[in-house]
Amino acid sequence: MPIDATLPYDDQNIFAKILRGEIPSQRVYEDDWAIAFHDIAPQAPVHLLVIPRGPYVSWDDFSERAPAGEIAGFVRAVGRVARDHGLVAAGYRLLANVGGDAGQEVAHLHVHLFGGQPLGPMLAR
Template identity: 75%
Template sequence: MPIDATQPYDDGNIFARILRGEIPANRVYEDEHALAFHDIAPQAPVHVLVIPKGPYVSWDDFSARASDAEIAGFIRAIGHVAREHVGRGYRLLANTGGDAGQEVPHLHMHVFAGGPLGPMIAR
């Protein structure tokens, strides 16, 4: 169900539970600021999610409240995943809010790769 990106952080969301180790994930990268893991319902041959470790609902929330170190660390984690886990090209996607289709109220970046990805937006 799409969410309101301005809602308060829900520490019971699936990504918060993954961060706490309550739910397993196929992890591909982790550092002090971010965690990356394979999506359980991949939409491309390679589909990795990168999440900040802090409690942020959306880009708006993250950019307003995260420290400079958290922001830099998250961006570097996305870059690391792109370099280490994709081929010739990739797409980054962050859905923010219900109109964009955000389903988990924790900021996350999708990294898609592994072949032609088609148009940016379904017509």
């Protein structure tokens, strides 16, 4: 169900529970700033989610409230995950949905990393 990205952070969302280890995930990366894991409903041969450890509802919330070091650490983590999975040479797509119209379903910032095949146009015309 799409969410309202302007609402306060809810620490009972599924990604907060994954961060706390209450729900299992197939983690592929973690550092002080982020964790990455396989999406449970992959839309491409490689479909990973990268989430910050901090409590941010969306990209908008993160870019507004996170300290510069946390932003840099998270962005570097996304790049590292892409490199570690061999996505750079052929290309990959990043997607961060913000709010209901974009289809955001979990009220915790997450970046989708898609790759492993040609992905086609971004949006249908």
